[in-house]
Amino acid sequence: MKILLISPCIDDETRSRKSMLMPQLALFILAGLTPPEHPVTIVEEEIEPVPMDLDCDLVGLSCMTSNAPRAYALAAEFKRRGKTVVLGGVHPTILPEEALRHADSVVIGEAEGVWPQLLDDYEKGRLQRTYHSPYPPLDTYVPIRCHKGLKKGLFRIIPVMTTRGCPYDCDFCCVHDIYGPKVRHVPVENVIRYLIESGGKRFMFLDDNIVGDPRYARELFRAMKPLRIKWVGQASLSFARDTELLRLAADSGCGGLFIGLESVSESRLGQMRKSLNKVEELEKAIKALMGFGIILMASVIFGFDEDTAGTFGETLDFLNRNRIATAQFNVLTPYPGTRTYRQLKDGNRLLTEDWKYYDHTSVVYKPGRMTPSELALGRLRTREEFTSIFSIIKRFPYNLGHPLFYLALNIYARRLCKEQIRDYPRYAARLSLLEAQKPVIPSESELARA
Ligand code: B12
Numbered sequence: 001m002k003i004l005l006i007s008p009c010i011d012d013e014t015r016s017r018k019s020m021l022m023p024q025l026a027l028f029i030l031a032g033l034t035p036p037e038h039p040v041t042i043v044e045e046e047i048e049p050v051p052m053d054l055d056c057d058l059v060g061l062s063c064m065t066s067n068a069p070r071a072y073a074l075a076a077e078f079k080r081r082g083k084t085v086v087l088g089g090v091h092p093t094i095l096p097e098e099a100l101r102h103a104d105s106v107v108i109g110e111a112e113g114v115w116p117q118l119l120d121d122y123e124k125g126r127l128q129r130t131y132h133s134p135y136p137p138l139d140t141y142v143p144i145r146c147h148k149g150l151k152k153g154l155f156r157i158i159p160v161m162t163t164r165g166c167p168y169d170c171d172f173c174c175v176h177d178i179y180g181p182k183v184r185h186v187p188v189e190n191v192i193r194y195l196i197e198s199g200g201k202r203f204m205f206l207d208d209n210i211v212g213d214p215r216y217a218r219e220l221f222r223a224m225k226p227l228r229i230k231w232v233g234q235a236s237l238s239f240a241r242d243t244e245l246l247r248l249a250a251d252s253g254c255g256g257l258f259i260g261l262e263s264v265s266e267s268r269l270g271q272m273r274k275s276l277n278k279v280e281e282l283e284k285a286i287k288a289l290m291g292f293g294i295i296l297m298a299s300v301i302f303g304f305d306e307d308t309a310g311t312f313g314e315t316l317d318f319l320n321r322n323r324i325a326t327a328q329f330n331v332l333t334p335y336p337g338t339r340t341y342r343q344l345k346d347g348n349r350l351l352t353e354d355w356k357y358y359d360h361t362s363v364v365y366k367p368g369r370m371t372p373s374e375l376a377l378g379r380l381r382t383r384e385e386f387t388s389i390f391s392i393i394k395r396f397p398y399n400l401g402h403p404l405f406y407l408a409l410n411i412y413a414r415r416l417c418k419e420q421i422r423d424y425p426r427y428a429a430r431l432s433l434l435e436a437q438k439p440v441i442p443s444e445s446e447l448a449r450a
């Protein structure tokens, strides 16, 4: 049986954005779980066209919400060509019924417990409509050979995942539902074996919180130290409270951390399920992390119901004051399956359910205290100011731990921002069309103002 595995892009017309700078781990895990007698071809549409006429029997498509429409379009094309199509990933896991309308079979959740079974069933002509093995153990070593694709990636980064699951349950996030509330681990010896076999020197840990289980993280960092690699990962700011763990992380090659700040407004922070929920606590933690020469890559979200036009300036001040190396400015996105989605849907506040626009950048709902255009423009202006040459130079002396990395990140962010500014008029026109089509119930504050 010949297998084709695809990671679709969001929009095949804007594929040139190349936002994906490392291989898509899920596809390589599937390849690693496939018995060796079945040849596997992997295609990442973000960087290469999909070979629609490839000689294959089974097509596996992996998608999150924003690229689900593209995955469905590809599925239809492949089915027309007589192929069997399987869908998997975040979006089919949350909305399996929807995915089933486009595929022969859907894998709900993780592939580890089910992929070999699915292939066996296919060969025996008894493919099931759905496969689901909730929260499988991650003890078995899966050979992942993604380094071949590295020549295409700008930063030549290899993805690693050591844990799945998250004990928190943030309103806007679906991770808790997909991977479960309990953190499961890949045994440290298997992580180390993978790091060595990959032959790489730069890695990105995809874990939602690399220090979610400090005992495991301690063991992992100690084992990584002799490898002399460089890595980046995601962590919660509470990491900063544990100086010993911080030192171990830095010694093991940690160059940068993605930190989900989400919001720096005092009123919003108080409502979030975060252990650090005061601005001064955040600032102290940031200082501690930067003290170890770690580059901080913050992620902020605009558009919570408490957010006003003043939130943009407040956030920019915070990021500049704390010399944050780089930041992602996201728009709150009501992903299906989350409480945020249910609240906005119930309040008749969704502007569109075309999943293509559920990408953290487009405004797809009516915010509480701003118009959708104010939110979109406020976000873009904040990003523009933060990626201005003046701002980049001003923050530079405080991020000298990894100067080239700092500059590469900021130049890349500046380029992406310029592209968004160039595309804004087209985007704004679509937004006002959506706003006009969907009259929305005014918020309490709007009523009060009126
Ligand atoms: C790394 C990552 C990225 C990287 C991806 C780079 C890369 N090349 O890998 C980057 C930074 C580019 C990225 C971008 C985005 N991301 Co992202 N990302 C992640 C992250 C942290 C890890 C994803 C991952 O690779 N996991 C490891 C793999 C092994 O897990 P997996 O994909 O779930 O795969 C398993 C199963 O789902 C299943 N499976 C998956 N595919 C398939 C296919 C088949 C056929 C089968 C059978 C099974 C199967 O088997 C796999 C093994 O068990 C997740 C958070 C998370 N915890 O998952 C967010 C996450 C997936 N991202 C998210 C979002 C929103 C985005 C963006 C839209 C945001 C943005 N504007 O930046 C963009 C969209 C980019 C795009 N082109 O579509 C959301 C998705 C929400 C949703 N409902 O869609 C998540 C869940 C984060 C969150 N907390 O909300 N992301």
Ligand code: SF4
Pocket: 166, 167, 168, 169, 170, 173, 174, 175, 176, 208, 260
């Ligand atoms: S946002 Fe982060 S902490 Fe919150 S549920 Fe998602 S993965 Fe967990």
